[in-house]
Amino acid sequence: MNTQLLENFLRVAEFGSINRAAKEIGVTQPALSRALVELERDIGRPLLIRRRRGVALTNAGQLLADRAPELLQHTAAIREELSDEPATQVVIGMPTPVRDHVTVPLINEMRAAAPKTKLRIFEGFNIYIKDLLNQGVLDIAIVPEKLVSVADFEQIPIACEPIILFRKLGLPQPDDEAGLEEATRYPMAMPGRPNAVRTILEDALKAARLPAPDVVLEPENMEIAHTLVRSGCVDQCAAVGRVFDNPQQAGMWISTLGGLELRWMLAINRHRSHMIGLRKTRSLIEKVVSRAISEQRWAGARQI
Structure with a gap:
Protein backbone atom coordinates (compact mmCIF):
# COMPACT_ATOMS: atom_id res chain seq x y z
CA MET A 1 0.00 0.00 0.00
CA ASN A 2 1.37 3.41 -1.02
CA THR A 3 1.79 5.50 2.14
CA GLN A 4 1.50 8.75 0.17
CA LEU A 5 -1.94 7.67 -1.00
CA LEU A 6 -2.87 7.06 2.63
CA GLU A 7 -1.58 10.52 3.59
CA ASN A 8 -3.69 12.10 0.86
CA PHE A 9 -6.75 10.10 1.86
CA LEU A 10 -6.42 11.23 5.48
CA ARG A 11 -6.28 14.87 4.35
CA VAL A 12 -9.49 14.38 2.36
CA ALA A 13 -11.13 12.68 5.34
CA GLU A 14 -9.97 15.52 7.61
CA PHE A 15 -11.32 18.31 5.39
CA GLY A 16 -14.36 16.49 3.96
CA SER A 17 -13.46 17.97 0.58
CA ILE A 18 -11.21 16.84 -2.27
CA ASN A 19 -10.81 20.43 -3.50
CA ARG A 20 -9.78 21.73 -0.07
CA ALA A 21 -7.40 18.84 0.54
CA ALA A 22 -5.81 19.27 -2.90
CA LYS A 23 -5.17 22.94 -2.16
CA GLU A 24 -3.51 22.18 1.18
CA ILE A 25 -1.44 19.31 -0.21
CA GLY A 26 -0.35 21.37 -3.22
CA VAL A 27 -1.70 19.17 -6.03
CA THR A 28 -4.49 19.61 -8.56
CA GLN A 29 -7.97 18.35 -7.82
CA PRO A 30 -7.96 15.89 -10.77
CA ALA A 31 -4.59 14.47 -9.64
CA LEU A 32 -5.88 13.91 -6.11
CA SER A 33 -9.10 12.35 -7.42
CA ARG A 34 -7.06 9.89 -9.50
CA ALA A 35 -4.94 9.05 -6.45
CA LEU A 36 -8.06 8.31 -4.41
CA VAL A 37 -9.43 6.04 -7.16
CA GLU A 38 -6.08 4.23 -7.15
CA LEU A 39 -6.31 3.77 -3.37
CA GLU A 40 -9.87 2.46 -3.64
CA ARG A 41 -8.71 0.03 -6.32
CA ASP A 42 -5.87 -1.09 -4.05
CA ILE A 43 -8.22 -1.56 -1.06
CA GLY A 44 -10.87 -3.20 -3.21
CA ARG A 45 -13.76 -1.22 -1.74
CA PRO A 46 -15.21 2.30 -2.09
CA LEU A 47 -13.83 4.66 0.55
CA LEU A 48 -15.66 7.89 -0.24
CA ILE A 49 -19.17 8.97 -1.12
CA ARG A 50 -18.88 11.87 -3.58
CA ARG A 51 -21.48 14.57 -2.98
CA ARG A 52 -22.20 17.92 -4.53
CA ARG A 53 -20.63 19.62 -1.53
CA GLY A 54 -17.64 17.61 -0.40
CA VAL A 55 -17.30 13.92 0.40
CA ALA A 56 -18.30 11.52 3.18
CA LEU A 57 -16.62 8.31 4.29
CA THR A 58 -18.07 4.89 3.63
CA ASN A 59 -17.85 2.30 6.41
CA LEU A 72 1.74 5.58 9.07
CA GLN A 73 3.31 6.19 12.46
CA HIS A 74 5.00 2.78 12.39
CA THR A 75 6.14 3.39 8.82
CA ALA A 76 7.48 6.81 9.75
CA ALA A 77 9.41 5.34 12.68
CA ILE A 78 11.13 2.88 10.35
CA ARG A 79 11.96 5.62 7.86
CA GLU A 80 13.28 7.79 10.65
CA GLU A 81 15.69 5.05 11.69
CA LEU A 82 16.88 4.74 8.10
CA SER A 83 17.23 8.44 7.37
CA ASP A 84 17.79 11.52 9.55
CA GLU A 85 16.85 13.87 6.72
CA PRO A 86 13.25 13.27 5.63
CA ALA A 87 12.21 15.18 2.52
CA THR A 88 8.92 16.66 3.69
CA GLN A 89 7.17 19.95 4.49
CA VAL A 90 6.09 21.19 7.91
CA VAL A 91 3.72 24.13 8.35
CA ILE A 92 4.33 26.06 11.57
CA GLY A 93 2.39 28.79 13.39
CA MET A 94 4.31 31.22 15.59
CA PRO A 95 3.08 34.17 17.70
CA THR A 96 4.82 37.39 16.71
CA PRO A 97 6.39 38.09 20.17
CA VAL A 98 8.59 34.96 20.01
CA ARG A 99 10.16 35.80 16.65
CA ASP A 100 13.66 36.71 17.87
CA HIS A 101 14.16 34.10 20.58
CA VAL A 102 12.24 31.12 19.14
CA THR A 103 11.26 31.44 15.46
CA VAL A 104 14.59 32.59 14.02
CA PRO A 105 16.71 30.13 16.10
CA LEU A 106 14.30 27.34 15.09
CA ILE A 107 14.81 28.08 11.40
CA ASN A 108 18.57 27.91 11.88
CA GLU A 109 18.28 24.64 13.80
CA MET A 110 16.00 23.09 11.16
CA ARG A 111 18.29 24.08 8.30
CA ALA A 112 21.22 22.47 10.10
CA ALA A 113 19.51 19.34 11.47
CA ALA A 114 16.98 18.58 8.69
CA PRO A 115 17.96 20.47 5.52
CA LYS A 116 15.55 18.47 3.34
CA THR A 117 12.55 19.50 5.41
CA LYS A 118 10.76 22.48 3.89
CA LEU A 119 9.36 24.97 6.39
CA ARG A 120 6.28 27.09 5.81
CA ILE A 121 5.86 29.58 8.65
CA PHE A 122 2.82 31.69 9.53
CA GLU A 123 3.28 34.44 12.11
CA GLY A 124 0.66 36.62 13.75
CA PHE A 125 -1.61 37.25 16.71
CA ASN A 126 -2.92 34.28 18.69
CA ILE A 127 -6.41 34.46 17.17
CA TYR A 128 -4.89 34.26 13.67
CA ILE A 129 -2.85 31.19 14.65
CA LYS A 130 -5.97 29.64 16.20
CA ASP A 131 -7.96 30.09 12.98
CA LEU A 132 -5.19 28.52 10.89
CA LEU A 133 -5.02 25.53 13.26
CA ASN A 134 -8.77 25.01 13.15
CA GLN A 135 -8.77 25.31 9.35
CA GLY A 136 -6.18 22.53 9.15
CA VAL A 137 -3.53 24.75 7.59
CA LEU A 138 -0.95 24.29 10.36
CA ASP A 139 0.79 21.12 11.46
CA ILE A 140 2.18 22.58 14.69
CA ALA A 141 2.04 25.92 16.52
CA ILE A 142 2.91 27.70 19.74
CA VAL A 143 -0.32 28.93 21.36
CA PRO A 144 -1.63 30.02 24.78
CA GLU A 145 -3.22 27.32 26.92
CA LYS A 146 -6.91 26.60 26.19
CA LEU A 147 -6.83 28.40 22.84
CA VAL A 148 -7.67 25.26 20.84
CA SER A 149 -9.41 21.95 21.58
CA VAL A 150 -7.42 19.12 23.15
CA ALA A 151 -9.62 16.70 21.18
CA ASP A 152 -8.16 17.93 17.88
CA PHE A 153 -4.66 18.95 18.96
CA GLU A 154 -2.10 17.25 21.13
CA GLN A 155 -0.82 19.93 23.51
CA ILE A 156 2.51 20.00 25.32
CA PRO A 157 3.31 22.75 27.85
CA ILE A 158 6.62 24.42 26.98
CA ALA A 159 6.85 27.72 28.88
CA CYS A 160 5.00 30.22 31.01
CA GLU A 161 5.35 33.96 31.52
CA PRO A 162 4.18 36.18 34.38
CA ILE A 163 1.45 38.67 33.60
CA ILE A 164 2.81 42.14 34.26
CA LEU A 165 1.07 45.36 35.23
CA PHE A 166 2.41 48.47 33.47
CA ARG A 167 1.34 51.81 34.99
CA LYS A 168 2.26 55.33 33.95
CA LEU A 169 4.85 57.04 36.14
CA GLY A 170 2.62 59.90 37.29
CA LEU A 171 0.46 57.52 39.33
CA PRO A 172 1.32 55.79 42.65
CA GLN A 173 3.84 52.99 42.27
CA PRO A 174 2.32 49.52 42.95
CA ASP A 175 4.21 46.86 44.89
CA ASP A 176 6.69 44.74 42.95
CA GLU A 177 4.14 41.96 43.27
CA ALA A 178 0.89 43.83 42.84
CA GLY A 179 -2.37 42.35 44.08
CA LEU A 180 -5.21 41.68 41.65
CA GLU A 181 -7.10 44.70 42.94
CA GLU A 182 -4.46 46.97 41.35
CA ALA A 183 -5.83 46.02 37.94
CA THR A 184 -9.15 47.60 38.92
CA ARG A 185 -7.72 50.81 40.40
CA TYR A 186 -7.24 52.78 37.15
CA PRO A 187 -8.55 52.64 33.56
CA MET A 188 -6.72 50.17 31.30
CA ALA A 189 -5.76 49.57 27.70
CA MET A 190 -6.06 45.90 26.66
CA PRO A 191 -6.85 44.07 23.42
CA GLY A 192 -10.41 42.77 23.23
CA ARG A 193 -11.37 39.18 23.95
CA PRO A 194 -10.35 36.51 23.13
CA ASN A 195 -6.94 38.03 23.98
CA ALA A 196 -5.32 35.44 26.28
CA VAL A 197 -3.99 37.86 28.91
CA ARG A 198 -7.30 39.69 29.16
CA THR A 199 -9.19 36.42 29.52
CA ILE A 200 -6.86 35.21 32.30
CA LEU A 201 -7.12 38.54 34.13
CA GLU A 202 -10.90 38.86 33.89
CA ASP A 203 -11.41 35.25 34.95
CA ALA A 204 -9.11 35.75 37.97
CA LEU A 205 -10.89 38.95 39.01
CA LYS A 206 -14.25 37.22 38.74
CA ALA A 207 -13.03 34.28 40.85
CA ALA A 208 -11.74 36.75 43.48
CA ARG A 209 -15.11 38.58 43.41
CA LEU A 210 -13.45 41.77 42.23
CA PRO A 211 -14.93 44.07 39.58
CA ALA A 212 -13.90 43.67 35.96
CA PRO A 213 -11.09 45.97 34.76
CA ASP A 214 -12.16 49.31 33.34
CA VAL A 215 -10.91 48.79 29.79
CA VAL A 216 -11.33 52.14 28.06
CA LEU A 217 -9.08 51.47 25.06
CA GLU A 218 -8.76 48.26 23.06
CA PRO A 219 -5.59 48.48 20.96
CA GLU A 220 -4.85 45.73 18.45
CA ASN A 221 -1.74 44.53 20.26
CA MET A 222 0.24 45.05 23.45
CA GLU A 223 2.97 47.12 21.81
CA ILE A 224 0.37 49.81 21.17
CA ALA A 225 -0.93 49.41 24.74
CA HIS A 226 2.58 50.01 26.11
CA THR A 227 2.89 53.16 24.01
CA LEU A 228 -0.48 54.45 25.21
CA VAL A 229 0.52 54.00 28.87
CA ARG A 230 3.99 55.46 28.37
CA SER A 231 2.57 58.52 26.62
CA GLY A 232 -0.09 59.06 29.30
CA CYS A 233 -3.09 58.36 27.06
CA VAL A 234 -4.28 55.70 29.51
CA ASP A 235 -3.28 54.80 33.06
CA GLN A 236 -2.20 51.17 32.82
CA CYS A 237 -2.22 47.87 30.93
CA ALA A 238 -1.48 44.21 31.62
CA ALA A 239 0.70 42.13 29.33
CA VAL A 240 3.42 39.51 28.96
CA GLY A 241 6.60 39.55 26.97
CA ARG A 242 8.18 42.88 27.93
CA VAL A 243 10.41 42.96 31.01
CA PHE A 244 12.57 46.05 31.63
CA ASP A 245 15.46 46.56 34.02
CA ASN A 246 13.94 49.67 35.59
CA PRO A 247 10.94 52.03 35.33
CA GLN A 248 13.05 54.75 33.69
CA GLN A 249 13.96 52.41 30.86
CA ALA A 250 10.33 51.42 30.41
CA GLY A 251 8.81 54.83 31.07
CA MET A 252 6.29 53.03 33.31
CA TRP A 253 5.95 51.41 36.74
CA ILE A 254 6.33 47.63 36.40
CA SER A 255 4.92 44.90 38.69
CA THR A 256 3.96 41.28 38.42
CA LEU A 257 0.20 41.00 38.78
CA GLY A 258 -1.56 38.73 41.25
CA GLY A 259 0.71 35.74 40.58
CA LEU A 260 -1.00 35.31 37.19
CA GLU A 261 0.81 33.50 34.40
CA LEU A 262 0.26 32.79 30.73
CA ARG A 263 1.11 29.18 29.80
CA TRP A 264 2.41 28.54 26.29
CA MET A 265 1.59 25.19 24.66
CA LEU A 266 2.87 23.34 21.63
CA ALA A 267 -0.27 22.36 19.68
CA ILE A 268 0.15 19.49 17.20
CA ASN A 269 -2.46 18.40 14.66
CA ARG A 270 -3.41 14.89 15.82
CA HIS A 271 -4.10 13.77 12.24
CA ARG A 272 -0.47 14.43 11.28
CA SER A 273 1.47 13.60 14.44
CA HIS A 274 3.01 10.56 12.70
CA MET A 275 4.89 12.73 10.17
CA ILE A 276 8.66 12.38 10.48
CA GLY A 277 9.35 16.06 9.79
CA LEU A 278 6.71 17.11 12.30
CA ARG A 279 8.21 14.95 15.04
CA LYS A 280 11.63 16.41 14.28
CA THR A 281 10.21 19.93 14.36
CA ARG A 282 8.55 19.32 17.73
CA SER A 283 11.85 18.15 19.21
CA LEU A 284 13.72 21.17 17.86
CA ILE A 285 11.09 23.66 19.09
CA GLU A 286 11.36 22.20 22.60
CA LYS A 287 15.16 22.46 22.37
CA VAL A 288 15.08 26.08 21.14
CA VAL A 289 12.57 27.14 23.82
CA SER A 290 14.62 25.48 26.57
CA ARG A 291 17.78 27.22 25.40
CA ALA A 292 16.08 30.62 25.07
CA ILE A 293 14.86 30.38 28.67
CA SER A 294 18.13 29.08 30.13
CA GLU A 295 20.10 31.83 28.35
CA GLN A 296 17.51 34.42 29.52
CA ARG A 297 16.74 35.54 25.98
CA TRP A 298 13.04 34.87 26.64
CA ALA A 299 12.90 37.41 29.44
CA GLY A 300 10.77 36.48 32.42
CA ALA A 301 9.77 33.05 31.06
CA ARG A 302 10.30 29.74 32.83
CA GLN A 303 10.17 26.22 31.48
CA ILE A 304 7.30 23.86 32.40
Whole structure:
Protein backbone atom coordinates (compact mmCIF):
# COMPACT_ATOMS: atom_id res chain seq x y z
CA MET A 1 0.00 0.00 0.00
CA ASN A 2 1.37 3.41 -1.02
CA THR A 3 1.79 5.50 2.14
CA GLN A 4 1.50 8.75 0.17
CA LEU A 5 -1.94 7.67 -1.00
CA LEU A 6 -2.87 7.06 2.63
CA GLU A 7 -1.58 10.52 3.59
CA ASN A 8 -3.69 12.10 0.86
CA PHE A 9 -6.75 10.10 1.86
CA LEU A 10 -6.42 11.23 5.48
CA ARG A 11 -6.28 14.87 4.35
CA VAL A 12 -9.49 14.38 2.36
CA ALA A 13 -11.13 12.68 5.34
CA GLU A 14 -9.97 15.52 7.61
CA PHE A 15 -11.32 18.31 5.39
CA GLY A 16 -14.36 16.49 3.96
CA SER A 17 -13.46 17.97 0.58
CA ILE A 18 -11.21 16.84 -2.27
CA ASN A 19 -10.81 20.43 -3.50
CA ARG A 20 -9.78 21.73 -0.07
CA ALA A 21 -7.40 18.84 0.54
CA ALA A 22 -5.81 19.27 -2.90
CA LYS A 23 -5.17 22.94 -2.16
CA GLU A 24 -3.51 22.18 1.18
CA ILE A 25 -1.44 19.31 -0.21
CA GLY A 26 -0.35 21.37 -3.22
CA VAL A 27 -1.70 19.17 -6.03
CA THR A 28 -4.49 19.61 -8.56
CA GLN A 29 -7.97 18.35 -7.82
CA PRO A 30 -7.96 15.89 -10.77
CA ALA A 31 -4.59 14.47 -9.64
CA LEU A 32 -5.88 13.91 -6.11
CA SER A 33 -9.10 12.35 -7.42
CA ARG A 34 -7.06 9.89 -9.50
CA ALA A 35 -4.94 9.05 -6.45
CA LEU A 36 -8.06 8.31 -4.41
CA VAL A 37 -9.43 6.04 -7.16
CA GLU A 38 -6.08 4.23 -7.15
CA LEU A 39 -6.31 3.77 -3.37
CA GLU A 40 -9.87 2.46 -3.64
CA ARG A 41 -8.71 0.03 -6.32
CA ASP A 42 -5.87 -1.09 -4.05
CA ILE A 43 -8.22 -1.56 -1.06
CA GLY A 44 -10.87 -3.20 -3.21
CA ARG A 45 -13.76 -1.22 -1.74
CA PRO A 46 -15.21 2.30 -2.09
CA LEU A 47 -13.83 4.66 0.55
CA LEU A 48 -15.66 7.89 -0.24
CA ILE A 49 -19.17 8.97 -1.12
CA ARG A 50 -18.88 11.87 -3.58
CA ARG A 51 -21.48 14.57 -2.98
CA ARG A 52 -22.20 17.92 -4.53
CA ARG A 53 -20.63 19.62 -1.53
CA GLY A 54 -17.64 17.61 -0.40
CA VAL A 55 -17.30 13.92 0.40
CA ALA A 56 -18.30 11.52 3.18
CA LEU A 57 -16.62 8.31 4.29
CA THR A 58 -18.07 4.89 3.63
CA ASN A 59 -17.85 2.30 6.41
CA ALA A 60 -14.66 1.01 4.84
CA GLY A 61 -13.36 4.56 4.53
CA GLN A 62 -14.02 5.24 8.21
CA LEU A 63 -12.24 2.05 9.21
CA LEU A 64 -9.22 3.03 7.09
CA ALA A 65 -9.24 6.58 8.52
CA ASP A 66 -9.21 5.12 12.04
CA ARG A 67 -6.41 2.62 11.38
CA ALA A 68 -4.20 4.50 8.90
CA PRO A 69 -2.56 6.95 11.37
CA GLU A 70 -1.14 4.08 13.44
CA LEU A 71 0.14 2.36 10.30
CA LEU A 72 1.74 5.58 9.07
CA GLN A 73 3.31 6.19 12.46
CA HIS A 74 5.00 2.78 12.39
CA THR A 75 6.14 3.39 8.82
CA ALA A 76 7.48 6.81 9.75
CA ALA A 77 9.41 5.34 12.68
CA ILE A 78 11.13 2.88 10.35
CA ARG A 79 11.96 5.62 7.86
CA GLU A 80 13.28 7.79 10.65
CA GLU A 81 15.69 5.05 11.69
CA LEU A 82 16.88 4.74 8.10
CA SER A 83 17.23 8.44 7.37
CA ASP A 84 17.79 11.52 9.55
CA GLU A 85 16.85 13.87 6.72
CA PRO A 86 13.25 13.27 5.63
CA ALA A 87 12.21 15.18 2.52
CA THR A 88 8.92 16.66 3.69
CA GLN A 89 7.17 19.95 4.49
CA VAL A 90 6.09 21.19 7.91
CA VAL A 91 3.72 24.13 8.35
CA ILE A 92 4.33 26.06 11.57
CA GLY A 93 2.39 28.79 13.39
CA MET A 94 4.31 31.22 15.59
CA PRO A 95 3.08 34.17 17.70
CA THR A 96 4.82 37.39 16.71
CA PRO A 97 6.39 38.09 20.17
CA VAL A 98 8.59 34.96 20.01
CA ARG A 99 10.16 35.80 16.65
CA ASP A 100 13.66 36.71 17.87
CA HIS A 101 14.16 34.10 20.58
CA VAL A 102 12.24 31.12 19.14
CA THR A 103 11.26 31.44 15.46
CA VAL A 104 14.59 32.59 14.02
CA PRO A 105 16.71 30.13 16.10
CA LEU A 106 14.30 27.34 15.09
CA ILE A 107 14.81 28.08 11.40
CA ASN A 108 18.57 27.91 11.88
CA GLU A 109 18.28 24.64 13.80
CA MET A 110 16.00 23.09 11.16
CA ARG A 111 18.29 24.08 8.30
CA ALA A 112 21.22 22.47 10.10
CA ALA A 113 19.51 19.34 11.47
CA ALA A 114 16.98 18.58 8.69
CA PRO A 115 17.96 20.47 5.52
CA LYS A 116 15.55 18.47 3.34
CA THR A 117 12.55 19.50 5.41
CA LYS A 118 10.76 22.48 3.89
CA LEU A 119 9.36 24.97 6.39
CA ARG A 120 6.28 27.09 5.81
CA ILE A 121 5.86 29.58 8.65
CA PHE A 122 2.82 31.69 9.53
CA GLU A 123 3.28 34.44 12.11
CA GLY A 124 0.66 36.62 13.75
CA PHE A 125 -1.61 37.25 16.71
CA ASN A 126 -2.92 34.28 18.69
CA ILE A 127 -6.41 34.46 17.17
CA TYR A 128 -4.89 34.26 13.67
CA ILE A 129 -2.85 31.19 14.65
CA LYS A 130 -5.97 29.64 16.20
CA ASP A 131 -7.96 30.09 12.98
CA LEU A 132 -5.19 28.52 10.89
CA LEU A 133 -5.02 25.53 13.26
CA ASN A 134 -8.77 25.01 13.15
CA GLN A 135 -8.77 25.31 9.35
CA GLY A 136 -6.18 22.53 9.15
CA VAL A 137 -3.53 24.75 7.59
CA LEU A 138 -0.95 24.29 10.36
CA ASP A 139 0.79 21.12 11.46
CA ILE A 140 2.18 22.58 14.69
CA ALA A 141 2.04 25.92 16.52
CA ILE A 142 2.91 27.70 19.74
CA VAL A 143 -0.32 28.93 21.36
CA PRO A 144 -1.63 30.02 24.78
CA GLU A 145 -3.22 27.32 26.92
CA LYS A 146 -6.91 26.60 26.19
CA LEU A 147 -6.83 28.40 22.84
CA VAL A 148 -7.67 25.26 20.84
CA SER A 149 -9.41 21.95 21.58
CA VAL A 150 -7.42 19.12 23.15
CA ALA A 151 -9.62 16.70 21.18
CA ASP A 152 -8.16 17.93 17.88
CA PHE A 153 -4.66 18.95 18.96
CA GLU A 154 -2.10 17.25 21.13
CA GLN A 155 -0.82 19.93 23.51
CA ILE A 156 2.51 20.00 25.32
CA PRO A 157 3.31 22.75 27.85
CA ILE A 158 6.62 24.42 26.98
CA ALA A 159 6.85 27.72 28.88
CA CYS A 160 5.00 30.22 31.01
CA GLU A 161 5.35 33.96 31.52
CA PRO A 162 4.18 36.18 34.38
CA ILE A 163 1.45 38.67 33.60
CA ILE A 164 2.81 42.14 34.26
CA LEU A 165 1.07 45.36 35.23
CA PHE A 166 2.41 48.47 33.47
CA ARG A 167 1.34 51.81 34.99
CA LYS A 168 2.26 55.33 33.95
CA LEU A 169 4.85 57.04 36.14
CA GLY A 170 2.62 59.90 37.29
CA LEU A 171 0.46 57.52 39.33
CA PRO A 172 1.32 55.79 42.65
CA GLN A 173 3.84 52.99 42.27
CA PRO A 174 2.32 49.52 42.95
CA ASP A 175 4.21 46.86 44.89
CA ASP A 176 6.69 44.74 42.95
CA GLU A 177 4.14 41.96 43.27
CA ALA A 178 0.89 43.83 42.84
CA GLY A 179 -2.37 42.35 44.08
CA LEU A 180 -5.21 41.68 41.65
CA GLU A 181 -7.10 44.70 42.94
CA GLU A 182 -4.46 46.97 41.35
CA ALA A 183 -5.83 46.02 37.94
CA THR A 184 -9.15 47.60 38.92
CA ARG A 185 -7.72 50.81 40.40
CA TYR A 186 -7.24 52.78 37.15
CA PRO A 187 -8.55 52.64 33.56
CA MET A 188 -6.72 50.17 31.30
CA ALA A 189 -5.76 49.57 27.70
CA MET A 190 -6.06 45.90 26.66
CA PRO A 191 -6.85 44.07 23.42
CA GLY A 192 -10.41 42.77 23.23
CA ARG A 193 -11.37 39.18 23.95
CA PRO A 194 -10.35 36.51 23.13
CA ASN A 195 -6.94 38.03 23.98
CA ALA A 196 -5.32 35.44 26.28
CA VAL A 197 -3.99 37.86 28.91
CA ARG A 198 -7.30 39.69 29.16
CA THR A 199 -9.19 36.42 29.52
CA ILE A 200 -6.86 35.21 32.30
CA LEU A 201 -7.12 38.54 34.13
CA GLU A 202 -10.90 38.86 33.89
CA ASP A 203 -11.41 35.25 34.95
CA ALA A 204 -9.11 35.75 37.97
CA LEU A 205 -10.89 38.95 39.01
CA LYS A 206 -14.25 37.22 38.74
CA ALA A 207 -13.03 34.28 40.85
CA ALA A 208 -11.74 36.75 43.48
CA ARG A 209 -15.11 38.58 43.41
CA LEU A 210 -13.45 41.77 42.23
CA PRO A 211 -14.93 44.07 39.58
CA ALA A 212 -13.90 43.67 35.96
CA PRO A 213 -11.09 45.97 34.76
CA ASP A 214 -12.16 49.31 33.34
CA VAL A 215 -10.91 48.79 29.79
CA VAL A 216 -11.33 52.14 28.06
CA LEU A 217 -9.08 51.47 25.06
CA GLU A 218 -8.76 48.26 23.06
CA PRO A 219 -5.59 48.48 20.96
CA GLU A 220 -4.85 45.73 18.45
CA ASN A 221 -1.74 44.53 20.26
CA MET A 222 0.24 45.05 23.45
CA GLU A 223 2.97 47.12 21.81
CA ILE A 224 0.37 49.81 21.17
CA ALA A 225 -0.93 49.41 24.74
CA HIS A 226 2.58 50.01 26.11
CA THR A 227 2.89 53.16 24.01
CA LEU A 228 -0.48 54.45 25.21
CA VAL A 229 0.52 54.00 28.87
CA ARG A 230 3.99 55.46 28.37
CA SER A 231 2.57 58.52 26.62
CA GLY A 232 -0.09 59.06 29.30
CA CYS A 233 -3.09 58.36 27.06
CA VAL A 234 -4.28 55.70 29.51
CA ASP A 235 -3.28 54.80 33.06
CA GLN A 236 -2.20 51.17 32.82
CA CYS A 237 -2.22 47.87 30.93
CA ALA A 238 -1.48 44.21 31.62
CA ALA A 239 0.70 42.13 29.33
CA VAL A 240 3.42 39.51 28.96
CA GLY A 241 6.60 39.55 26.97
CA ARG A 242 8.18 42.88 27.93
CA VAL A 243 10.41 42.96 31.01
CA PHE A 244 12.57 46.05 31.63
CA ASP A 245 15.46 46.56 34.02
CA ASN A 246 13.94 49.67 35.59
CA PRO A 247 10.94 52.03 35.33
CA GLN A 248 13.05 54.75 33.69
CA GLN A 249 13.96 52.41 30.86
CA ALA A 250 10.33 51.42 30.41
CA GLY A 251 8.81 54.83 31.07
CA MET A 252 6.29 53.03 33.31
CA TRP A 253 5.95 51.41 36.74
CA ILE A 254 6.33 47.63 36.40
CA SER A 255 4.92 44.90 38.69
CA THR A 256 3.96 41.28 38.42
CA LEU A 257 0.20 41.00 38.78
CA GLY A 258 -1.56 38.73 41.25
CA GLY A 259 0.71 35.74 40.58
CA LEU A 260 -1.00 35.31 37.19
CA GLU A 261 0.81 33.50 34.40
CA LEU A 262 0.26 32.79 30.73
CA ARG A 263 1.11 29.18 29.80
CA TRP A 264 2.41 28.54 26.29
CA MET A 265 1.59 25.19 24.66
CA LEU A 266 2.87 23.34 21.63
CA ALA A 267 -0.27 22.36 19.68
CA ILE A 268 0.15 19.49 17.20
CA ASN A 269 -2.46 18.40 14.66
CA ARG A 270 -3.41 14.89 15.82
CA HIS A 271 -4.10 13.77 12.24
CA ARG A 272 -0.47 14.43 11.28
CA SER A 273 1.47 13.60 14.44
CA HIS A 274 3.01 10.56 12.70
CA MET A 275 4.89 12.73 10.17
CA ILE A 276 8.66 12.38 10.48
CA GLY A 277 9.35 16.06 9.79
CA LEU A 278 6.71 17.11 12.30
CA ARG A 279 8.21 14.95 15.04
CA LYS A 280 11.63 16.41 14.28
CA THR A 281 10.21 19.93 14.36
CA ARG A 282 8.55 19.32 17.73
CA SER A 283 11.85 18.15 19.21
CA LEU A 284 13.72 21.17 17.86
CA ILE A 285 11.09 23.66 19.09
CA GLU A 286 11.36 22.20 22.60
CA LYS A 287 15.16 22.46 22.37
CA VAL A 288 15.08 26.08 21.14
CA VAL A 289 12.57 27.14 23.82
CA SER A 290 14.62 25.48 26.57
CA ARG A 291 17.78 27.22 25.40
CA ALA A 292 16.08 30.62 25.07
CA ILE A 293 14.86 30.38 28.67
CA SER A 294 18.13 29.08 30.13
CA GLU A 295 20.10 31.83 28.35
CA GLN A 296 17.51 34.42 29.52
CA ARG A 297 16.74 35.54 25.98
CA TRP A 298 13.04 34.87 26.64
CA ALA A 299 12.90 37.41 29.44
CA GLY A 300 10.77 36.48 32.42
CA ALA A 301 9.77 33.05 31.06
CA ARG A 302 10.30 29.74 32.83
CA GLN A 303 10.17 26.22 31.48
CA ILE A 304 7.30 23.86 32.40
